[in-house]
Amino acid sequence: MPRLHPLLPLLAGLATGLGAFSLQAEPPPGQDIVFADPVLVALEEVGAPTSDAVTFDAGIDYRLWADAADGQALFQRLRLTSALAFGDFEAVFDLDALAGRLAGDPYAALPAHLDAGATPYAGVATGGPTFFDPRQFYAGWRTPVGQLRLGLQASQWGMGLIANDGSIANEQLFGQSYGGDRSFRALFATAPLRPLSDGHLAQNIYFVLGTDVVYRDENANYAMGDRAYQALSSLFFRDEQTTVGAYAAYRSQDDRSGDGLDVLAVDAHAERTWYDEDANWTYRLGAEIAYLSGSTSRALAPDGQDLNVRGMGLAGEFELRHRRAEIGLNLLSGYASGDSNTADETVNRFRFDPNYKVGLVLFEHYLPAISRASFVRATDPEKSGQPPKGVDALIETGAVTNAYYFNPQLQYGDPQHFLAGVGVLWARAAVPVFDPYASSVAGGSLRGPRGRQAASDELGWELNAALRYRYRPIEGLVLEAKAEYGIFFPGAAFEDELGNADAAQNLVRARLALSW
Numbered sequence: 001m002p003r004l005h006p007l008l009p010l011l012a013g014l015a016t017g018l019g020a021f022s023l024q025a026e027p028p029p030g031q032d033i034v035f036a037d038p039v040l041v042a043l044e045e046v047g048a049p050t051s052d053a054v055t056f057d058a059g060i061d062y063r064l065w066a067d068a069a070d071g072q073a074l075f076q077r078l079r080l081t082s083a084l085a086f087g088d089f090e091a092v093f094d095l096d097a098l099a100g101r102l103a104g105d106p107y108a109a110l111p112a113h114l115d116a117g118a119t120p121y122a123g124v125a126t127g128g129p130t131f132f133d134p135r136q137f138y139a140g141w142r143t144p145v146g147q148l149r150l151g152l153q154a155s156q157w158g159m160g161l162i163a164n165d166g167s168i169a170n171e172q173l174f175g176q177s178y179g180g181d182r183s184f185r186a187l188f189a190t191a192p193l194r195p196l197s198d199g200h201l202a203q204n205i206y207f208v209l210g211t212d213v214v215y216r217d218e219n220a221n222y223a224m225g226d227r228a229y230q231a232l233s234s235l236f237f238r239d240e241q242t243t244v245g246a247y248a249a250y251r252s253q254d255d256r257s258g259d260g261l262d263v264l265a266v267d268a269h270a271e272r273t274w275y276d277e278d279a280n281w282t283y284r285l286g287a288e289i290a291y292l293s294g295s296t297s298r299a300l301a302p303d304g305q306d307l308n309v310r311g312m313g314l315a316g317e318f319e320l321r322h323r324r325a326e327i328g329l330n331l332l333s334g335y336a337s338g339d340s341n342t343a344d345e346t347v348n349r350f351r352f353d354p355n356y357k358v359g360l361v362l363f364e365h366y367l368p369a370i371s372r373a374s375f376v377r378a379t380d381p382e383k384s385g386q387p388p389k390g391v392d393a394l395i396e397t398g399a400v401t402n403a404y405y406f407n408p409q410l411q412y413g414d415p416q417h418f419l420a421g422v423g424v425l426w427a428r429a430a431v432p433v434f435d436p437y438a439s440s441v442a443g444g445s446l447r448g449p450r451g452r453q454a455a456s457d458e459l460g461w462e463l464n465a466a467l468r469y470r471y472r473p474i475e476g477l478v479l480e481a482k483a484e485y486g487i488f489f490p491g492a493a494f495e496d497e498l499g500n501a502d503a504a505q506n507l508v509r510a511r512l513a514l515s516w
Contacts, residue, residue: 058082061168065176065511069365073104075120077178079135079168088142094135094154096179100124113226113256116218116397117179118166118354133216135165135182146190152215155181157234157247158269158288161315163217164353168515172330173411173421173466174484175357175364176511183212183230184222201237208234208247218354218397225256236269244270255298263294263309284319292350299390301345311350312337313400321411328411330423332358338402340431340446340455352400358407359425359462360486361507364398370449370494371396377437394436403459404428416470423464429457433493451497460491480513 059081066074077099084091100122115121122130138151154165164170166180187210193202214220214228222228229252236245246268253261271286292311301307315334321327339348357364375394409423432455438447439455446455468482490502 052087055085056082059516061513061515063176063511063513065509068508069361069506070369071104074102075100076102076124077120077130090140090142091138092140093137096130096133096135098124099130099133099178100126111392111395113221113224114392114395114397115221116354116399117216117221118177118218119398120178130179133179135180138185146188149185149187149189151184152182153185153187155183155185155217157267159271159286159315159317160353160356161288161313162265162267162290162353164355166355172357173419173468174360174409174423174464177355177357179216180355181217181353182215183217184215185210185212200239204239205235205237206245208232214251214253218351218399219261220253220255226253228253228261241274242270242272251294259296259298260306261294261296261298261309263292263296265290265292267291280323282319282321282323284317286317287315289314290350296347298393299347299388302343303345305345308346310337310346310348313350313352315352315356326413330409330411332407332409333405334358334400335404336401336430338430340434342436343444349402354397354399356400358400358405359423359427359488360464360484360509361488361505362425362427362459362462363396363400363403365507366488366490366505367401368396368398374435374437374449377435380437391436402430402433404430409464418470419466419468421464421466425462425464427459427461428491429459429493432457433459448493448495450494450502452492452495452499453497456492456495458491458493460489460494462486462488476516478513478515480511480515482509482511482513484509484511 059079061079061081062076064074064076066072078097079094080097081094082092100120102124120130124131134152136152136154138149138153140147140149142148154167155163156165156167156170157163160170163181164177165182166177168177171177187208189206189208191203191205192207193205196202210232212228212230212232213222214226214230215222220226220228230249232247232249234245234247236243236247238245246266248264248266250264251261255261267288267290269286269288271284273282273284275282290313292309294309295306296309297306299307313334313336315332318329318331320329334352336352337348337350339346352358372395375392378391378394405425405427407423407425409421411419411421413419432446433449434446434455435449435451438449438451439445441447447453448455464484464486466482466484468480471479473479484507486507488505490505492501494502496502
């Protein structure tokens with residue numbers, strides 16, 4: 001059997017904890033402003049007079065939802081947020097509680113160390129890891145030269161391609177977030193040119209430096225024994241409409257299994273929001289590109305040495321909306337590198353953060369099911385004997401990987417009240433999708449996961465629809481009902497040995513939510 005590279009989860013928790021969306025200088029009437037991360041808010045106030053007043057903010061978000069695909073299940077999540085501020089000091093505590101599966105069991109068995117934390121596998125009644133799951137618990141101090149934070153902090157960079165905090169604010173109409181990347185972090189953020197010039201550029205350039213012990217992301221779980229340490233830095237420009245910046249982060253990780261990972265991640269992000277003169281048209285354009293380079297001992301090269309890690313991913317988003325007509329167009333596209341050569345010394349596969357949602361069925365449900373079936377065949381002792389090291393990482397956990405995709409969406413309605421949308425997802429694999437066991441039996445010729453004689457890169461296409469209604473009975477309270485439907489039509493990559501296409505796969509989701 002050829003050696004199997006681990007399909008490395010994309011490193012997350014590498015970011016600076018800064019928000020993803022541009023501030024909007026003059027939003028149309030009735031449109032909410034997406035504010036910057038508190039680090040930026042504090043930086044903008046450096047040097048301003050402080051207040052001795054004590055302020056306390058708290059919030060609750062409760063969700064109850066049901067999924068029906070191959071199986072049916074009922075889930076819930078309670079998210080509590082709080083923030084205390086006094087003068088130059090702040091304290092933040094956020095918590096997910098009673099989160100997970102209430103009934104049903106729609107997911108196939110998954111090795112515990114592969115749980116990316118973005119899917120509600122655990123049952124609420126079992127008191128699993130999401131029964132009481134801290135998200136943030138940190139203290140902040142605004143000094144004359146910048147903002148210092150220390151404690152457990154959520155990680156978000158750019159559009160959330162590789163570091164995604166799973167926040168509600170970053171959700172789009174299709175899909176929903178769960179979990180999120182978090183680290184025990186010491187972080188310092190400053191506006192280094194502000195004392196030197198009153199110019200617009202100098203006033204809006206920020207520099208961030210930090211160090212992490214990763215608490216939870218799709219690549220590490222501190223509570224389960226993984227130890228991941230990071231050093232990170234970021235430099236970016238941000239004003240009311242534009243964000244442009246980059247960061248670099250180095251991670252050294254020791255897995256609970258004794259394997260290791262040493263990787264450098266670099267990421268560049270740009271985003272801009274603007275309006276026409278009458279504030280009827282809103283435009284938003286964003287792009288993010290990331291590259292990984294390093295090594296891992298999770299699987300070995302043919303010469304017995306550690307594998308090299310190389311991977312690249314990019315995503316683009318364009319949003320166009322007419323306020324009065326209540327019509328919007330969203331275009332999402334992206335690329336994640338893949339790996340089809342299992343006999344060399346480099347793994348090239350790249351995974352997005354699983355909380356960066358694209359479609360409803362292909363990446364989140366269908367590919368995980370297909371990959372688990374391949375894993376079972378590859379580890380069946382009657383077929384393959386001793387499975388190679390790293391074969392368990394064949395299992396996909398819901399992230400975009402090994403793919404080009406294009407996802408146009410059309411929306412109608414008011415995002416603050418009733419909103420409806422339809423979307424089409426087309427996807428092609430970066431390299432052909434293959435089954436490791438069948439390819440080994442065929443003498444190394446790549447075979448499809450359902451038996452196709454020659455592995456194909458045609459993933460297929462998907463149709464999605466969603467309805468969402470929000471009602472505000474009193475100020476600060478939002479009640480929400482949401483329904484989603486997705487149907488995926490598998491492409492040639494998933495044909496059987498006779499060339500027959502796999503059956504269409506469906507997902508139905510219904511959700512009730514309360515936010516205050």
